[in-house]
Amino acid sequence: MIVSGRRQFVFTRVVLFWQWRNTLTFTVAGVGIVALHELFEARHLALPTLPLAVVGAALGIFVSFRTNTAYDRWWEGRKLWGRLINESRHWASQVGSYVGDEATRRALVHRHAAYVHTLRCLLRGQDPFADEEVARLIEDDPALRKESNLTHALLARQLDAIAALERDGALSAFRLASMDTTLRELINIQGGCERIKKTPMPPLYGLLATRLVQFYAVLFPLSVVRDLVWWTVPVNVLVCIAFALIAEAGRVLEDPFTMFYNGLPLSAMSRMIEVNVRQRLGETGLPPMLEPDAQGVLM
Numbered sequence: 536m537i538v539s540g541r542r543q544f545v546f547t548r549v550v551l552f553w554q555w556r557n558t559l560t561f562t563v564a565g566v567g568i569v570a571l572h573e574l575f576e577a578r579h580l581a582l583p584t585l586p587l588a589v590v591g592a593a594l595g596i597f598v599s600f601r602t603n604t605a606y607d608r609w610w611e612g613r614k615l616w617g618r619l620i621n622e623s624r625h626w627a628s629q630v631g632s633y634v635g636d637e638a639t640r641r642a643l644v645h646r647h648a649a650y651v652h653t654l655r656c657l658l659r660g661q662d663p664f665a666d667e668e669v670a671r672l673i674e675d676d677p678a679l680r681k682e683s684n685l686t687h688a689l690l691a692r693q694l695d696a697i698a699a700l701e702r703d704g705a706l707s708a709f710r711l712a713s714m715d716t717t718l719r720e721l722i723n724i725q726g727g728c729e730r731i732k733k734t735p736m737p738p739l740y741g742l743l744a745t746r747l748v749q750f751y752a753v754l755f756p757l758s759v760v761r762d763l764v765w766w767t768v769p770v771n772v773l774v775c776i777a778f779a780l781i782a783e784a785g786r787v788l789e790d791p792f793t794m795f796y797n798g799l800p801l802s803a804m805s806r807m808i809e810v811n812v813r814q815r816l817g818e819t820g821l822p823p824m825l826e827p828d829a830q831g832v833l834m
Contacts (some may be wrong), residue, residue: 546631553781554776554779554783557748557775557776557779558772559777560625560749561752561771561772561775561776562754562768562771562772564756564771565614565754565756565767565768565769565770565771565772568580568753568756568757568767569756569760569764569767569768569794570684572760572761572764573760573764573765577596578580578761580757581753581757581758581760581833582750582757582758583758584758584759586758587751587754587755587757587758589757590644590751590754591751591755591774594675594751594778595778595781597743597744597747598744598747598748598778598781598785599781600781601740601744601782601785602781602782602785602788603770603785604736604780604785605736605784605785605786605788606785606788607720608731608736608788608789608790608791609788609791609797609799611727611731611791612728612731612799613791613792613799615724615728615731616724616725616728616799616801616804617725618647618720619651619654619721619804619808620804620807620808620811622717622720622721622724623647623651623700623806623811623812624806624811624812625717625792626643626644626647626714626717626812627644627719627812627813627816628810628813628815629649629710629713629714630643630815631816632813633706633710633713634697634700634706635705635707638701639696639700640816641816643693643696643697643732644812644813644815644816645672645673645813646672646673646689646692646693646696647693647812648672648809648812648813649668649669649673649689650686650689650690650693650695650721651805651809652666652672652805652809652825653666653669653685653686654686654725654728654803655687655801655802655805657685657686658729658732658743658801659727659793659794659798659801663685664680668805668806668809672809672810674682675687677775682742686725687722687725689724690718690721693718694715694718697711697714697715697815698711702785708714713785724728728792730792731791731792735789735790736785736789740784740785741782741785744782744785745779746778747781748775748778748779748782751775751778752771752775755774755775756768756771759771761772780787785804794834796832796834798834799834800825800826800834802823802834803824803834805834806822806824806825807824809821809822810822810824
């Protein structure tokens with residue numbers, strides 16, 4: 536996620552690398568219409584301005600709707616991870632206050648930090664067993680490799696551990712219920728993230744937006760060529776590239792868990808959670824918080 540730094544550099548990359556095909560298409564369309572109008576005197580092809588203005592307004596609403604829907608998904612992902620941060624801190628406080636055995640406290644907190652890093656890996660389509668953060672916190676267990684949902688398995692082990700404490704009389708039933716509520720909230724957060732990740736937006740939205748902008752790039756010059764002549768070309772590129780960029784913003788915001796620079800900074804949040812919960816154990820020598828890179832991107 537871009538948090539600071541050279542935003543202009545990133546925007547330039549967006550225009551030059553993402554949209555070069557569209558820029559070329561809009562330029563060719565504008566040049567072709569102006570050439571027909573001026574060089575071949577095809578003046579009958581000119582269109583009135585009002586109908587194209589109405590079409591442009593409708594097109595703007597259409598591409599904006601998709602982008603707004605995609606942003607809602609992105610923002611929901613951020614809110615879910617905000618809840619994960621809060622519940623993680625609460626879990627560490629519960630463990631520190633309710634559990635007396637030091638080894639058990641350490642296991643519960645470290646397993647939770649591993650759970651958060653594992654959830655990050657799974658949402659990004661990465662192998663958690665190859666992740667250094669996960670390997671640092673839990674041992675490579677062959678039983679875990681067979682799990683269809685590794686994060687659920689880790690939470691199930693947490694529940695088994697606190698239930699064993701209750702059976703042994705080391706944890707009261709009230710405190711067990713309180714910690715069980717926290718684990719249930721973690722499951723709900725995980726389910727919300729998986730829903731976003733595994734339910735893409737209908738691809739028809741993106742296809743229609745792309746095709747409509749391309750058609751508009753041909754029709755728009757016909758409505759302004761009489762007044763702008765060769766200035767039609769840059770104006771056409773400017774107007775249509777704006778529509779294209781709005782549609783592109785919707786595409787890149789659709790999945791908030793990617794490693795693309797617009798993705799949520801899951802690595803930084805996972806590291807922050809780990810440091811926060813392990814500090815409740817009084818541990819020192821913790822890994823440092825992640826900072827934005829030279830381009831102002833924090834992942």
